[in-house]
Amino acid sequence: MNNLPDEREQRDEQIAELLQDGMTVEEIKRRLQTSYRAVVRVRAQRGIAVPVGRTRRSRDELDGLEEQAVTMLWAGVTQREIYAKLRVSPITQTRLRKEHRIPVQTRKGRKTPPADEGDPPALK
Numbered sequence: 001m002n003n004l005p006d007e008r009e010q011r012d013e014q015i016a017e018l019l020q021d022g023m024t025v026e027e028i029k030r031r032l033q034t035s036y037r038a039v040v041r042v043r044a045q046r047g048i049a050v051p052v053g054r055t056r057r058s059r060d061e062l063d064g065l066e067e068q069a070v071t072m073l074w075a076g077v078t079q080r081e082i083y084a085k086l087r088v089s090p091i092t093q094t095r096l097r098k099e100h101r102i103p104v105q106t107r108k109g110r111k112t113p114p115a116d117e118g119d120p121p122a123l124k
Contacts, residue, residue, distance in 0.1 A: 015034065019039070025040065065086050072085075
């Protein structure tokens, strides 16, 4: 007889317990030496929610963060600093810079003169 279904059920129980304890998929994969797919399958089958701190951001939350990022870009804050504070990706920051026509700040030591910055336009 084959014990694979029993082993799978036992592993699924372990995965479910660890998910309910708040462990991440990566932590569970390492601890149980199992696949990403197995962990996601157990989470879906048993209806185990992702912990609150690890869910995706809502559109309202993203809009607020993007507004803060625009303000910071106008103030000359670097993309690295904005990412560290707000977790807004460099790609999103570049999109915002283009949408709001925010000039790129020159780096220290560069020979090119700074762009004419003007006053930042009013936010929506």
